[in-house]
Amino acid sequence: MSKLALYGGPKIRSQYFPGYNTIGNEEMDSVQKVMKSGKLSAFIGGWHPQHFGGEKVQEFERSWSEVFSIKYSVSVNSASSALIIALGAIGIEPGDEVIVTPYSMCISATAPLFYGAIPVFADLDSETFILSYEEIEKKITRRTKAIIIVDIFGQPYEVDRINKLAKDKGLYIIEDASQAPMAKYKNNYAGTFGDLGIFSFNYHKHIHTGEGGMIVTRSKELEERCQYIRNHAEAVIEGSGHENLVNMLGYNMRMGEIEAAIGLEQMKKIDDLISKRLENVQYFEDEIKKFDFVNIYHKNTDITHVYYKHAFRYREDKIGVHRNKFVEALKAELMPFELREEEGISISAGYVKPLYLLPLFQQKIAIGSKGYPFNQAKSEPNYKLGSCPIVEEAHFKSLICHEFIVPSMKKEDIDDVVNAFEKVYDNREALNE
Ligand SMILES: *Cc1c(COP(=O)(O)O)cnc(C)c1O
Numbered sequence: 001m002s003k004l005a006l007y008g009g010p011k012i013r014s015q016y017f018p019g020y021n022t023i024g025n026e027e028m029d030s031v032q033k034v035m036k037s038g039k040l041s042a043f044i045g046g047w048h049p050q051h052f053g054g055e056k057v058q059e060f061e062r063s064w065s066e067v068f069s070i071k072y073s074v075s076v077n078s079a080s081s082a083l084i085i086a087l088g089a090i091g092i093e094p095g096d097e098v099i100v101t102p103y104s105m106c107i108s109a110t111a112p113l114f115y116g117a118i119p120v121f122a123d124l125d126s127e128t129f130i131l132s133y134e135e136i137e138k139k140i141t142r143r144t145k146a147i148i149i150v151d152i153f154g155q156p157y158e159v160d161r162i163n164k165l166a167k168d169k170g171l172y173i174i175e176d177a178s179q180a181p182m183a184k185y186k187n188n189y190a191g192t193f194g195d196l197g198i199f200s201f202n203y204h205k206h207i208h209t210g211e212g213g214m215i216v217t218r219s220k221e222l223e224e225r226c227q228y229i230r231n232h233a234e235a236v237i238e239g240s241g242h243e244n245l246v247n248m249l250g251y252n253m254r255m256g257e258i259e260a261a262i263g264l265e266q267m268k269k270i271d272d273l274i275s276k277r278l279e280n281v282q283y284f285e286d287e288i289k290k291f292d293f294v295n296i297y298h299k300n301t302d303i304t305h306v307y308y309k310h311a312f313r314y315r316e317d318k319i320g321v322h323r324n325k326f327v328e329a330l331k332a333e334l335m336p337f338e339l340r341e342e343e344g345i346s347i348s349a350g351y352v353k354p355l356y357l358l359p360l361f362q363q364k365i366a367i368g369s370k371g372y373p374f375n376q377a378k379s380e381p382n383y384k385l386g387s388c389p390i391v392e393e394a395h396f397k398s399l400i401c402h403e404f405i406v407p408s409m410k411k412e413d414i415d416d417v418v419n420a421f422e423k424v425y426d427n428r429e430a431l432n433e
Helices: 025-037 055-067 079-089 107-115 133-139 159-169 220-230 233-240 257-288 323-333 359-363 389-398 411-426
Strands: 072-076 097-100 118-121 144-150 172-176 196-200 213-217 294-296 310-314 347-349 399-402
Touching: 025 257, 055 072, 055 213, 055 257, 072 079, 072 220, 079 107, 079 172, 079 196, 079 213, 079 220, 097 107, 107 118, 107 144, 133 159, 144 159, 159 172, 213 220, 220 233, 257 294, 257 310, 257 411, 310 389, 323 347, 323 411, 389 399
Parallel strands: 097 118, 097 144, 144 172, 172 196
Antiparallel strands: 072 213, 196 213, 294 310, 310 399, 347 399
16 A cells, blocks of 8 residues: 555656647637637627627627527626626616525625625525525525526526525526536526526636626516626617616626637537536546445436536545545645646635635625625625535535546546545545544
8 A cells, every 4th residue: 555645655646637628720710710800899889780799799699599599698708797797787776685605606696796785695505505495595585686596516506496486586586607508407508597697708617718708588678788788888878768777887898709709619519528527427426436435416306417516525424534634635646737737636625615704795895995885784794604504514524526527537537536535545544643
C-alpha cells in the first residue's frame, strides 16, 4: 500500500487531466466572417429597427427559441445581466421580497438587491440541493413577488408542484437554468418552466461564448420589457409607444455579433457534449458505488440531468474521516485539467458557502452605506448562521462535488480518480493520526 501523496508518497496521477475545449474551426470560421464584415455589433440604443441587434444576434435568438420550443429569446452579455433584467421586467418594486436559494452562483441571490428588493433565503431539498416546495412555502409572505429557482448542478426543479404553488400565490418564477441547458422534466427543457428562464454562456458552462447569456419567455410583454432594459429602455420607450415606465431605466447588457456567431456554432455541439457527460457519470457512478461512504444522491423523477457538476454525499460515519481531510488527501493524489491549471484540482468539499453568510448579507450593506435596501424590509431578514440547516449540513459536512465527468475525460482518466478514492480509503487510518 503506497503512502498518501498528502504525506509525501507518489501521486496516483501526475499528468494533467485532458483539457476540454469546445471551440474548434467552426467557431473560428464563423468569427472570421463577422470580423471581415467589420460589423461587430449592430445595436442602436434608441427606437430603431436596430434596437434589436445585428444579424447574428437575432439569428442566435431565433435558433435558441426553436431548439427550446419557446416563443421568445433575448440574448444578453451574461446570465448575471439576464437575472437583473428579468427582475426588472416583472415590475419588481423596492421592498418586494424574492425567495432565493443559498446554494448557487451569488447573483442568483443578489439580483433582487439591484432593484431595492429583499432576498429571502429558503432551504433546500436535502437530496437534490434545489429549493424545496416545503421550504419555499414557509417563506411566502404578502410581500413576496417572485421566486428565483436554480436548477443547480444540472437538474430541473420539481416543476409541477412548485409552479402550482407559485400560481396559487400569484408569484412569478424566474428559472436560472445556467447549469442546466437541455436538462429535461417530462420532455420539456429546463429554462422554459418559469415566467422567464435564463442561461449562461460563460467560459465554464456546457457551451460558451466567452461571456454571454440568454433569457427566454412565452410572454410578448415580458420579452419586450427585457429587450428594452437590455438596451437603454429610457431612450426607447417614447418611440416604441410602450407606456409602462416601471423599471424602464435601461442598461447596456447587449451581446456582440462575435459572441452570437460563436453561440450559433456551440449550439450544434451541445447534444454530443451532454451525451459524453452522461456516459462519464454512468461510468463513474458504477465504479464508485462500491464505496459505502459515497451516497449518490437521489434524482427527481421524470428528469434528465445534464451534470454541470457531479455531486454526492460523503458519509463520515462510514469511513471515520472528516470530509475535508478526505478531500484534501484526494486532491493531493490528483491533478488539474490542462488549460485550466490555475483553477486547481476540480473536486471540492462543499460547493459555495451558503450565500447569506457573505459579508454583504451579514453586514447588510449593499447599495450605499446606510443599509439600503435591507432597511426597506417589513420584517428583519434572517441571514444568520443556522437559518438554513439543510444547506449548512451539506456544505460544511457532507457534500462533495467535482467535474471529473466533463466531455474530455476518458475511462482511463476516470479510473485514476476512482483509484485515488480507493487509495485514500485504504489509508484512512493514517488520516486520523
Ligand atoms: C454561471 C452562473 C450564473 C452567472 O452566469 P454569468 O453568465 O457568468 O453571469 C448564474 N447562475 C448560475 C446558477 C450559474 O451557474
